[in-house]
Amino acid sequence: MSAPRAVVLVSGGLDSATTLAIARADGRDCFALSVDYGQRHRVELDAARRIAAMQGVIEHRILRIDLGGIGGSALTDPSIAVPERPAAGIPVTYVPARNTVFLALALAWAEVLGAAEIYVGVNAVDYSGYPDCRPEYLAAFGALARLATKAGVEGRPLAIRAPLVLMSKADIIRRGASLGVDFRLTVSCYQPDEAGAACGRCESCRLRRGGFEAAGIADPTRYHGAA
Protein backbone atom coordinates (compact mmCIF):
# COMPACT_ATOMS: atom_id res chain seq x y z
CA MET A 1 0.00 0.00 0.00
CA SER A 2 1.38 3.39 -0.88
CA ALA A 3 1.56 6.31 1.55
CA PRO A 4 -0.92 9.19 1.31
CA ARG A 5 0.14 11.80 -1.21
CA ALA A 6 0.80 15.45 -0.45
CA VAL A 7 1.78 18.41 -2.61
CA VAL A 8 4.41 20.53 -0.86
CA LEU A 9 5.17 24.08 -1.98
CA VAL A 10 8.96 24.43 -1.96
CA SER A 11 10.43 27.89 -2.50
CA GLY A 12 14.07 27.26 -1.72
CA GLY A 13 13.86 28.97 1.67
CA LEU A 14 14.37 27.68 5.17
CA ASP A 15 10.65 27.56 5.99
CA SER A 16 9.55 25.46 3.04
CA ALA A 17 12.55 23.10 3.46
CA THR A 18 11.43 22.49 7.05
CA THR A 19 7.81 22.07 5.92
CA LEU A 20 8.88 19.42 3.41
CA ALA A 21 10.81 17.61 6.17
CA ILE A 22 7.67 17.70 8.36
CA ALA A 23 5.53 16.26 5.54
CA ARG A 24 8.08 13.47 5.09
CA ALA A 25 8.12 12.85 8.85
CA ASP A 26 4.27 12.72 8.72
CA GLY A 27 4.72 9.74 6.38
CA ARG A 28 3.51 11.43 3.20
CA ASP A 29 4.62 10.67 -0.35
CA CYS A 30 5.71 14.19 -1.28
CA PHE A 31 5.29 15.94 -4.62
CA ALA A 32 7.23 19.21 -4.53
CA LEU A 33 5.93 22.21 -6.44
CA SER A 34 7.97 25.32 -7.08
CA VAL A 35 6.85 28.37 -8.99
CA ASP A 36 9.11 30.33 -11.29
CA TYR A 37 7.19 33.59 -10.98
CA GLY A 38 9.71 36.05 -12.32
CA GLN A 39 11.50 36.48 -9.00
CA ARG A 40 14.64 38.53 -9.44
CA HIS A 41 16.97 35.77 -8.36
CA ARG A 42 16.95 32.29 -9.78
CA VAL A 43 19.19 30.98 -7.03
CA GLU A 44 15.96 30.32 -5.08
CA LEU A 45 14.85 27.80 -7.70
CA ASP A 46 18.26 26.13 -7.71
CA ALA A 47 17.94 25.84 -3.94
CA ALA A 48 14.43 24.37 -4.33
CA ARG A 49 15.82 21.73 -6.71
CA ARG A 50 18.56 20.71 -4.27
CA ILE A 51 16.17 20.62 -1.30
CA ALA A 52 13.62 18.49 -3.17
CA ALA A 53 16.31 16.08 -4.36
CA MET A 54 17.94 15.76 -0.92
CA GLN A 55 14.62 15.02 0.78
CA GLY A 56 13.60 12.29 -1.61
CA VAL A 57 10.41 13.67 -3.13
CA ILE A 58 8.56 11.49 -5.63
CA GLU A 59 8.55 14.30 -8.18
CA HIS A 60 9.49 17.98 -8.33
CA ARG A 61 7.76 20.31 -10.78
CA ILE A 62 8.61 23.91 -11.48
CA LEU A 63 5.73 25.85 -13.05
CA ARG A 64 6.51 29.07 -14.86
CA ILE A 65 4.22 32.06 -14.53
CA ASP A 66 5.15 35.66 -15.14
CA LEU A 67 3.91 37.50 -12.05
CA GLY A 68 6.62 40.07 -12.83
CA GLY A 69 4.38 41.03 -15.78
CA ILE A 70 1.84 42.11 -13.18
CA GLY A 71 4.36 44.00 -11.06
CA GLY A 72 3.77 45.67 -7.72
CA SER A 73 6.55 44.08 -5.65
CA ALA A 74 10.21 44.69 -4.93
CA LEU A 75 10.74 40.93 -5.39
CA THR A 76 9.66 40.91 -9.04
CA ASP A 77 10.00 44.52 -10.18
CA PRO A 78 13.59 45.79 -10.57
CA SER A 79 12.36 49.40 -10.30
CA ILE A 80 11.35 48.88 -6.64
CA ALA A 81 14.26 48.71 -4.18
CA VAL A 82 14.48 45.95 -1.56
CA PRO A 83 14.40 47.73 1.84
CA GLU A 84 17.04 47.06 4.49
CA ARG A 85 14.97 48.36 7.40
CA PRO A 86 11.50 47.19 8.50
CA ALA A 87 8.74 49.67 7.62
CA ALA A 88 5.21 50.07 9.00
CA GLY A 89 2.32 48.25 7.27
CA ILE A 90 2.55 45.78 4.43
CA PRO A 91 6.11 45.69 3.04
CA VAL A 92 7.04 46.39 -0.61
CA THR A 93 8.46 42.86 -0.78
CA TYR A 94 4.85 41.59 -0.66
CA VAL A 95 4.00 39.99 -4.04
CA PRO A 96 0.29 40.60 -4.75
CA ALA A 97 -1.78 37.48 -4.17
CA ARG A 98 1.32 35.28 -4.35
CA ASN A 99 0.17 32.65 -1.88
CA THR A 100 -3.28 32.54 -3.48
CA VAL A 101 -1.69 31.88 -6.89
CA PHE A 102 0.71 29.27 -5.45
CA LEU A 103 -2.01 27.48 -3.48
CA ALA A 104 -4.29 27.50 -6.55
CA LEU A 105 -1.55 25.79 -8.58
CA ALA A 106 -0.93 23.30 -5.78
CA LEU A 107 -4.67 22.63 -5.68
CA ALA A 108 -4.70 21.87 -9.41
CA TRP A 109 -1.82 19.42 -9.12
CA ALA A 110 -3.21 17.86 -5.92
CA GLU A 111 -6.44 17.19 -7.75
CA VAL A 112 -4.68 15.47 -10.64
CA LEU A 113 -2.50 13.42 -8.26
CA GLY A 114 -5.35 12.48 -5.95
CA ALA A 115 -3.42 14.06 -3.09
CA ALA A 116 -5.43 14.81 0.05
CA GLU A 117 -3.16 17.51 1.46
CA ILE A 118 -1.19 20.59 0.49
CA TYR A 119 1.68 21.56 2.79
CA VAL A 120 2.77 25.19 2.74
CA GLY A 121 5.46 26.90 4.82
CA VAL A 122 3.69 30.17 5.51
CA ASN A 123 4.35 31.80 8.83
CA ALA A 124 2.34 34.52 10.51
CA VAL A 125 4.77 35.38 13.28
CA ASP A 126 7.77 36.91 11.58
CA TYR A 127 5.92 38.00 8.42
CA SER A 128 2.72 39.34 9.90
CA GLY A 129 2.77 42.24 7.44
CA TYR A 130 1.76 39.87 4.61
CA PRO A 131 -2.03 39.40 4.57
CA ASP A 132 -1.82 35.98 2.92
CA CYS A 133 0.26 34.39 5.69
CA ARG A 134 -2.35 34.54 8.46
CA PRO A 135 -4.30 31.58 9.91
CA GLU A 136 -7.65 33.16 8.89
CA TYR A 137 -6.43 33.42 5.30
CA LEU A 138 -5.42 29.74 5.30
CA ALA A 139 -8.80 28.75 6.74
CA ALA A 140 -10.52 30.68 3.93
CA PHE A 141 -8.39 28.89 1.34
CA GLY A 142 -9.30 25.57 2.94
CA ALA A 143 -12.99 26.45 2.64
CA LEU A 144 -12.46 27.40 -1.00
CA ALA A 145 -10.60 24.16 -1.72
CA ARG A 146 -13.52 22.10 -0.43
CA LEU A 147 -15.85 23.84 -2.91
CA ALA A 148 -13.42 24.22 -5.81
CA THR A 149 -12.47 20.67 -6.57
CA LYS A 150 -13.90 17.51 -7.99
CA ALA A 151 -12.44 15.65 -5.00
CA GLY A 152 -14.11 18.03 -2.55
CA VAL A 153 -17.47 17.76 -4.29
CA GLU A 154 -17.16 13.98 -4.26
CA GLY A 155 -16.52 13.98 -0.51
CA ARG A 156 -12.74 13.84 -0.38
CA PRO A 157 -11.90 17.37 0.74
CA LEU A 158 -8.37 18.61 0.42
CA ALA A 159 -6.68 19.91 3.56
CA ILE A 160 -4.23 22.81 3.74
CA ARG A 161 -1.40 22.08 6.19
CA ALA A 162 0.67 25.02 7.43
CA PRO A 163 2.67 23.48 10.26
CA LEU A 164 4.86 26.57 10.76
CA VAL A 165 2.13 29.18 10.81
CA LEU A 166 2.41 30.03 14.51
CA MET A 167 6.07 29.11 15.10
CA SER A 168 8.89 31.58 15.71
CA LYS A 169 11.88 31.53 13.35
CA ALA A 170 13.96 29.97 16.14
CA ASP A 171 11.36 27.21 16.63
CA ILE A 172 11.31 26.52 12.88
CA ILE A 173 15.10 26.25 12.81
CA ARG A 174 15.12 23.91 15.83
CA ARG A 175 12.42 21.74 14.25
CA GLY A 176 14.18 21.65 10.87
CA ALA A 177 17.50 20.82 12.52
CA SER A 178 15.89 17.97 14.47
CA LEU A 179 14.59 16.55 11.16
CA GLY A 180 18.00 16.79 9.51
CA VAL A 181 17.31 19.72 7.16
CA ASP A 182 20.55 20.96 5.63
CA PHE A 183 20.08 24.71 5.95
CA ARG A 184 23.16 25.37 3.82
CA LEU A 185 21.00 24.42 0.83
CA THR A 186 18.36 27.05 1.59
CA VAL A 187 18.24 30.69 0.45
CA SER A 188 16.25 33.29 2.39
CA CYS A 189 17.89 36.53 1.17
CA TYR A 190 15.86 38.95 -0.96
CA GLN A 191 19.00 39.96 -2.87
CA PRO A 192 21.50 37.07 -2.98
CA ASP A 193 24.50 37.21 -5.31
CA GLU A 194 24.71 34.88 -8.29
CA ALA A 195 26.38 32.16 -6.26
CA GLY A 196 23.54 32.24 -3.73
CA ALA A 197 25.43 34.07 -0.97
CA ALA A 198 23.17 36.25 1.19
CA CYS A 199 23.39 40.03 1.69
CA GLY A 200 22.96 39.80 5.47
CA ARG A 201 21.13 43.14 5.50
CA CYS A 202 17.60 42.70 4.07
CA GLU A 203 14.72 41.97 6.41
CA SER A 204 14.68 38.29 5.46
CA CYS A 205 18.40 37.92 6.26
CA ARG A 206 17.91 39.70 9.59
CA LEU A 207 15.06 37.37 10.58
CA ARG A 208 17.03 34.31 9.55
CA ARG A 209 20.19 35.35 11.38
CA GLY A 210 18.17 36.27 14.48
CA GLY A 211 16.45 32.88 14.33
CA PHE A 212 19.72 30.94 14.36
CA GLU A 213 20.97 33.07 17.26
CA ALA A 214 17.77 32.56 19.27
CA ALA A 215 17.80 28.83 18.52
CA GLY A 216 21.41 28.55 19.69
CA ILE A 217 22.36 26.86 16.41
CA ALA A 218 25.37 27.96 14.36
CA ASP A 219 24.26 29.91 11.26
CA PRO A 220 25.60 28.06 8.18
CA THR A 221 24.55 30.84 5.76
CA ARG A 222 27.17 32.16 3.34
CA TYR A 223 27.15 35.95 3.39
CA HIS A 224 28.67 38.21 0.75
CA GLY A 225 29.87 41.83 1.15
CA ALA A 226 30.30 43.69 4.39
CA ALA A 227 27.49 42.06 6.32
Place this chain on the structure above:
Amino acid sequence: MSAPRAVVLVSGGLDSATTLAIARADGRDCFALSVDYGQRHRVELDAARRIAAMQGVIEHRILRIDLGGIGGSALTDPSIAVPERPAAGIPVTYVPARNTVFLALALAWAEVLGAAEIYVGVNAVDYSGYPDCRPEYLAAFGALARLATKAGVEGRPLAIRAPLVLMSKADIIRRGASLGVDFRLTVSCYQPDEAGAACGRCESCRLRRGGFEAAGIADPTRYHGAA
Protein backbone atom coordinates in the same frame (compact mmCIF):
# COMPACT_ATOMS: atom_id res chain seq x y z
CA MET B 1 -12.44 61.81 -12.30
CA SER B 2 -11.73 58.39 -13.72
CA ALA B 3 -14.20 55.49 -13.63
CA PRO B 4 -13.78 52.66 -11.11
CA ARG B 5 -11.42 49.99 -12.36
CA ALA B 6 -12.31 46.35 -12.88
CA VAL B 7 -10.30 43.34 -14.01
CA VAL B 8 -12.33 41.20 -16.43
CA LEU B 9 -11.34 37.61 -17.24
CA VAL B 10 -11.70 37.20 -21.01
CA SER B 11 -11.35 33.71 -22.45
CA GLY B 12 -12.46 34.33 -26.02
CA GLY B 13 -15.85 32.67 -25.48
CA LEU B 14 -19.35 34.01 -25.68
CA ASP B 15 -19.84 34.19 -21.90
CA SER B 16 -16.76 36.26 -21.12
CA ALA B 17 -17.41 38.58 -24.09
CA THR B 18 -20.87 39.28 -22.64
CA THR B 19 -19.40 39.73 -19.16
CA LEU B 20 -16.97 42.32 -20.50
CA ALA B 21 -19.85 44.15 -22.20
CA ILE B 22 -21.73 44.15 -18.87
CA ALA B 23 -18.71 45.57 -17.02
CA ARG B 24 -18.44 48.32 -19.66
CA ALA B 25 -22.18 49.01 -19.34
CA ASP B 26 -21.70 49.20 -15.55
CA GLY B 27 -19.36 52.13 -16.24
CA ARG B 28 -16.11 50.40 -15.31
CA ASP B 29 -12.68 51.06 -16.77
CA CYS B 30 -11.91 47.52 -17.86
CA PHE B 31 -8.59 45.70 -17.72
CA ALA B 32 -8.91 42.42 -19.61
CA LEU B 33 -6.94 39.39 -18.43
CA SER B 34 -6.54 36.23 -20.48
CA VAL B 35 -4.59 33.17 -19.49
CA ASP B 36 -2.55 31.13 -21.91
CA TYR B 37 -2.74 27.91 -19.90
CA GLY B 38 -1.65 25.39 -22.48
CA GLN B 39 -5.13 25.00 -23.98
CA ARG B 40 -4.98 22.89 -27.09
CA HIS B 41 -6.26 25.62 -29.36
CA ARG B 42 -4.79 29.08 -29.54
CA VAL B 43 -7.72 30.41 -31.55
CA GLU B 44 -9.35 31.16 -28.17
CA LEU B 45 -6.60 33.63 -27.34
CA ASP B 46 -6.87 35.25 -30.77
CA ALA B 47 -10.59 35.63 -30.10
CA ALA B 48 -9.84 37.14 -26.67
CA ARG B 49 -7.56 39.71 -28.33
CA ARG B 50 -10.24 40.75 -30.82
CA ILE B 51 -12.97 40.94 -28.18
CA ALA B 52 -10.83 43.05 -25.84
CA ALA B 53 -9.86 45.40 -28.68
CA MET B 54 -13.42 45.76 -29.99
CA GLN B 55 -14.78 46.56 -26.55
CA GLY B 56 -12.28 49.28 -25.79
CA VAL B 57 -10.51 47.92 -22.74
CA ILE B 58 -7.81 50.07 -21.15
CA GLU B 59 -5.33 47.21 -21.34
CA HIS B 60 -5.31 43.52 -22.23
CA ARG B 61 -2.75 41.18 -20.70
CA ILE B 62 -2.19 37.55 -21.54
CA LEU B 63 -0.41 35.64 -18.80
CA ARG B 64 1.27 32.37 -19.66
CA ILE B 65 1.10 29.43 -17.33
CA ASP B 66 1.58 25.82 -18.20
CA LEU B 67 -1.42 24.04 -16.68
CA GLY B 68 -0.90 21.42 -19.38
CA GLY B 69 2.23 20.46 -17.41
CA ILE B 70 -0.17 19.42 -14.63
CA GLY B 71 -2.55 17.55 -16.92
CA GLY B 72 -5.83 15.98 -15.99
CA SER B 73 -8.12 17.53 -18.59
CA ALA B 74 -9.18 16.89 -22.16
CA LEU B 75 -8.70 20.62 -22.79
CA THR B 76 -4.97 20.59 -22.05
CA ASP B 77 -3.94 16.96 -22.45
CA PRO B 78 -3.91 15.62 -26.02
CA SER B 79 -4.12 12.04 -24.73
CA ILE B 80 -7.66 12.64 -23.39
CA ALA B 81 -10.39 12.81 -26.06
CA VAL B 82 -12.98 15.59 -26.10
CA PRO B 83 -16.37 13.90 -25.68
CA GLU B 84 -19.23 14.59 -28.07
CA ARG B 85 -21.96 13.35 -25.73
CA PRO B 86 -22.72 14.60 -22.20
CA ALA B 87 -21.62 12.16 -19.48
CA ALA B 88 -22.68 11.83 -15.85
CA GLY B 89 -20.66 13.65 -13.17
CA ILE B 90 -17.81 16.07 -13.67
CA PRO B 91 -16.75 16.08 -17.34
CA VAL B 92 -13.23 15.30 -18.59
CA THR B 93 -13.12 18.81 -20.07
CA TYR B 94 -12.91 20.14 -16.50
CA VAL B 95 -9.45 21.69 -16.01
CA PRO B 96 -8.40 21.13 -12.37
CA ALA B 97 -8.74 24.30 -10.30
CA ARG B 98 -8.83 26.44 -13.44
CA ASN B 99 -11.11 29.14 -12.11
CA THR B 100 -9.19 29.25 -8.83
CA VAL B 101 -5.95 29.83 -10.75
CA PHE B 102 -7.56 32.44 -13.04
CA LEU B 103 -9.24 34.31 -10.18
CA ALA B 104 -5.98 34.26 -8.19
CA LEU B 105 -4.18 35.89 -11.13
CA ALA B 106 -6.99 38.43 -11.55
CA LEU B 107 -6.72 39.15 -7.82
CA ALA B 108 -3.01 39.85 -8.15
CA TRP B 109 -3.52 42.26 -11.04
CA ALA B 110 -6.54 43.91 -9.38
CA GLU B 111 -4.42 44.59 -6.35
CA VAL B 112 -1.66 46.22 -8.40
CA LEU B 113 -4.20 48.30 -10.37
CA GLY B 114 -6.22 49.33 -7.33
CA ALA B 115 -9.27 47.74 -8.96
CA ALA B 116 -12.22 47.09 -6.65
CA GLU B 117 -13.88 44.38 -8.74
CA ILE B 118 -13.16 41.25 -10.73
CA TYR B 119 -15.71 40.27 -13.36
CA VAL B 120 -15.82 36.63 -14.38
CA GLY B 121 -18.17 34.93 -16.83
CA VAL B 122 -18.74 31.70 -14.95
CA ASN B 123 -22.12 30.11 -15.27
CA ALA B 124 -23.67 27.46 -13.07
CA VAL B 125 -26.66 26.58 -15.22
CA ASP B 126 -25.24 25.00 -18.34
CA TYR B 127 -21.94 23.87 -16.77
CA SER B 128 -23.17 22.60 -13.44
CA GLY B 129 -20.76 19.67 -13.67
CA TYR B 130 -17.82 22.02 -12.97
CA PRO B 131 -17.44 22.52 -9.21
CA ASP B 132 -15.75 25.91 -9.62
CA CYS B 133 -18.69 27.51 -11.45
CA ARG B 134 -21.20 27.47 -8.61
CA PRO B 135 -22.39 30.48 -6.56
CA GLU B 136 -21.12 28.95 -3.31
CA TYR B 137 -17.67 28.60 -4.85
CA LEU B 138 -17.70 32.26 -5.92
CA ALA B 139 -18.79 33.33 -2.44
CA ALA B 140 -15.88 31.37 -0.96
CA PHE B 141 -13.47 33.08 -3.36
CA GLY B 142 -14.91 36.46 -2.35
CA ALA B 143 -14.28 35.63 1.31
CA LEU B 144 -10.73 34.60 0.46
CA ALA B 145 -10.13 37.81 -1.53
CA ARG B 146 -11.11 39.92 1.47
CA LEU B 147 -8.46 38.19 3.60
CA ALA B 148 -5.80 37.72 0.93
CA THR B 149 -5.08 41.24 -0.15
CA LYS B 150 -3.48 44.39 1.11
CA ALA B 151 -6.56 46.29 -0.10
CA GLY B 152 -8.90 43.98 1.82
CA VAL B 153 -6.85 44.25 5.00
CA GLU B 154 -6.84 48.04 4.63
CA GLY B 155 -10.64 48.10 4.33
CA ARG B 156 -11.10 48.17 0.57
CA PRO B 157 -12.35 44.64 -0.11
CA LEU B 158 -12.38 43.33 -3.62
CA ALA B 159 -15.68 42.08 -4.99
CA ILE B 160 -16.13 39.15 -7.37
CA ARG B 161 -18.84 39.87 -9.96
CA ALA B 162 -20.30 36.93 -11.85
CA PRO B 163 -23.29 38.49 -13.62
CA LEU B 164 -24.02 35.37 -15.69
CA VAL B 165 -23.87 32.81 -12.92
CA LEU B 166 -27.57 32.01 -12.84
CA MET B 167 -28.49 32.87 -16.46
CA SER B 168 -29.37 30.35 -19.16
CA LYS B 169 -27.32 30.33 -22.35
CA ALA B 170 -30.27 31.91 -24.19
CA ASP B 171 -30.46 34.73 -21.61
CA ILE B 172 -26.71 35.34 -21.92
CA ILE B 173 -27.00 35.56 -25.69
CA ARG B 174 -29.95 37.96 -25.47
CA ARG B 175 -28.11 40.13 -22.97
CA GLY B 176 -24.92 40.15 -25.05
CA ALA B 177 -26.84 40.95 -28.21
CA SER B 178 -28.59 43.87 -26.47
CA LEU B 179 -25.16 45.24 -25.51
CA GLY B 180 -23.84 44.92 -29.05
CA VAL B 181 -21.48 41.96 -28.54
CA ASP B 182 -20.28 40.66 -31.89
CA PHE B 183 -20.62 36.92 -31.32
CA ARG B 184 -18.79 36.16 -34.57
CA LEU B 185 -15.59 37.11 -32.71
CA THR B 186 -16.16 34.52 -29.98
CA VAL B 187 -15.07 30.88 -29.90
CA SER B 188 -16.85 28.31 -27.71
CA CYS B 189 -15.85 25.06 -29.41
CA TYR B 190 -13.57 22.62 -27.54
CA GLN B 191 -11.99 21.53 -30.84
CA PRO B 192 -12.07 24.38 -33.39
CA ASP B 193 -10.02 24.15 -36.57
CA GLU B 194 -7.03 26.41 -37.09
CA ALA B 195 -9.17 29.15 -38.61
CA GLY B 196 -11.42 29.15 -35.55
CA ALA B 197 -14.38 27.37 -37.16
CA ALA B 198 -16.36 25.26 -34.68
CA CYS B 199 -16.94 21.48 -34.77
CA GLY B 200 -20.66 21.77 -34.00
CA ARG B 201 -20.55 18.45 -32.13
CA CYS B 202 -18.81 18.92 -28.76
CA GLU B 203 -20.84 19.74 -25.67
CA SER B 204 -19.83 23.40 -25.77
CA CYS B 205 -20.97 23.72 -29.41
CA ARG B 206 -24.30 22.03 -28.59
CA LEU B 207 -24.95 24.42 -25.69
CA ARG B 208 -24.06 27.44 -27.81
CA ARG B 209 -26.19 26.38 -30.75
CA GLY B 210 -29.11 25.53 -28.45
CA GLY B 211 -28.72 28.94 -26.80
CA PHE B 212 -29.04 30.82 -30.09
CA GLU B 213 -32.07 28.72 -31.00
CA ALA B 214 -33.77 29.32 -27.65
CA ALA B 215 -32.96 33.04 -27.82
CA GLY B 216 -34.45 33.29 -31.30
CA ILE B 217 -31.25 34.90 -32.57
CA ALA B 218 -29.51 33.72 -35.73
CA ASP B 219 -26.35 31.73 -34.89
CA PRO B 220 -23.40 33.53 -36.55
CA THR B 221 -20.95 30.73 -35.70
CA ARG B 222 -18.80 29.32 -38.52
CA TYR B 223 -18.90 25.53 -38.45
CA HIS B 224 -16.49 23.19 -40.19
CA GLY B 225 -17.06 19.60 -41.24
CA ALA B 226 -20.39 17.82 -41.41
CA ALA B 227 -22.02 19.50 -38.44
